Amino acid sequence: GALTGETARVRILKEKKDFAEGAAVEISAPNAERVRPQCPFYGRCGGCSLQHASLKFQEQSAREVARELFRRFAKEELLESFKTHFGEPFGYRSRARFVRSGNAWGFRSEGSHSVTPVDACPVLSAGLAEVLADGAEKFPHVQELSAFDNGEGRVSFYYKGMSASEFREKAGNEVRLEGKTLSMDASVFFQSNLGLLPELVRTVRAAAGEGKLLIDLFSGVGFFAAFLEDHFERVITVERDEGCLRHARRNLSPKAESVGAPAEIWLAEHDARSADVLIVDPPRTGIPPEALAVLCKTDIPEILYVSCDPVT
Numbered sequence: 001g002a003l004t005g006e007t008a009r010v011r012i013l014k015e016k017k018d019f020a021e022g023a024a025v026e027i028s029a030p031n032a033e034r035v036r037p038q039c040p041f042y043g044r045c046g047g048c049s050l051q052h053a054s055l056k057f058q059e060q061s062a063r064e065v066a067r068e069l070f071r072r073f074a075k076e077e078l079l080e081s082f083k084t085h086f087g088e089p090f091g092y093r094s095r096a097r098f099v100r101s102g103n104a105w106g107f108r109s110e111g112s113h114s115v116t117p118v119d120a121c122p123v124l125s126a127g128l129a130e131v132l133a134d135g136a137e138k139f140p141h142v143q144e145l146s147a148f149d150n151g152e153g154r155v156s157f158y159y160k161g162m163s164a165s166e167f168r169e170k171a172g173n174e175v176r177l178e179g180k181t182l183s184m185d186a187s188v189f190f191q192s193n194l195g196l197l198p199e200l201v202r203t204v205r206a207a208a209g210e211g212k213l214l215i216d217l218f219s220g221v222g223f224f225a226a227f228l229e230d231h232f233e234r235v236i237t238v239e240r241d242e243g244c245l246r247h248a249r250r251n252l253s254p255k256a257e258s259v260g261a262p263a264e265i266w267l268a269e270h271d272a273r274s275a276d277v278l279i280v281d282p283p284r285t286g287i288p289p290e291a292l293a294v295l296c297k298t299d300i301p302e303i304l305y306v307s308c309d310p311v312t
Helices: 055-074 126-133 164-170 194-208 223-231 242-251 263-269 289-295
Strands: 007-015 020-029 095-101 104-108 115-117 144-149 155-158 172-177 180-185 211-217 232-239 256-260 277-280 302-305
Touching (some): 095 115, 095 126, 126 144, 180 223, 180 242, 194 223, 211 223, 211 263, 223 232, 223 242, 232 242, 242 256, 263 289
Parallel strands (some): 211 277, 232 256, 277 302
Antiparallel strands (some): 007 020, 104 115, 172 180
16 A cells, blocks of 8 residues: 555565565655545455555556566566556556345455445446446356457356356357457456457467467466467367366467466476477466476477566
8 A cells, every 4th residue: 555665654564584575554754656446335345445646646656566576586687678568557457256245246355255336347348337336236146257248239148057058158258359369258267458469469379479388377278379470380278177168279379288287286297398389378377387497498489478476
C-alpha cells in the first residue's frame, strides 16, 4: 500500500533474515504519483494491487523491477535497448474467475478466501463486464465460474461438474490473432491480455528464427508453436494438461508432435540437446527444479523464457 519515497507507518506482517513485509497503515508524506483508485472495491477485492499509483509510476516501477532482478540474480545490467511493453490499464482483462457470495458474485478478498461481492470491475473486458453485471441472474448455481472473452463478443464459461454436453455447447471458443484462429475454452490457460498478444507473438517469432527442431515446454494450447511451426522442420510440444492438449492438436499441423507429460519427466527421458530453439512458458511458480537442472546441463543455442513473474 505504500509507494517508493513515501513516509509511512507500517504494520510488519512477516520478517525474514534480510527483508520484511508489511502493510501501510498511514501515509504521512505521499508520493506525487499517488492517485485515487478508480475501482470502489480496491483494497478489499484481491484482484488489483497498484491502482493507488499513476500509470506513469507503474510503468517506471516495472522497468526498475526487471533491472533490479537482473542485477541481483544474474549479476549483470540489462541492455539499454531492453524494452518494456504496456497495454491499456483498464478494460483489457479477458479471463476471470467469478466466485459466488449468496446471490451475488465477486472475487476473492485480498489475502483471504472470503468473497468481496462486485457488480462492476474496470479492468475486465467489455464482454466480461457485461457478464458480471448480469451474473446473478444468468450464472448457474455453482460456487466458482471461469469465463473467457474471445475479444469478438463471445464469452465462454466453465465450472467444476459441468456436464460433457453442456461443456461442448457452451465452453468452445476461438481467438483470432496474427492471421491464425486458435481453439481454446474457459477451462484451460490462455493469456488474459489479448491486446498485448500480437506484440508478444512478433517478439517471440523474431527471436526464435528458424531451424530443424523446436521444442515447446509447458506449451498449453500450442500457442507459440502455432506461430512458429512453419519455420522449423520438426516441432515437439510438451504439456501435462489434457484440456490444453485437446486444443493443441487442433491448433497445430500434423507434423507437430504433441506430447502429454510433465516437462520435468519428459526432459529426464529425452535428449533435448538437438533442439535449435527451446521455448518455456511455465506457470507463475517457474520451471520445476528437476527440469531446470536438466536444462542447465544442455547447450541448446537459443532458449526463450516467457515468464508470468520476472523473479523466476
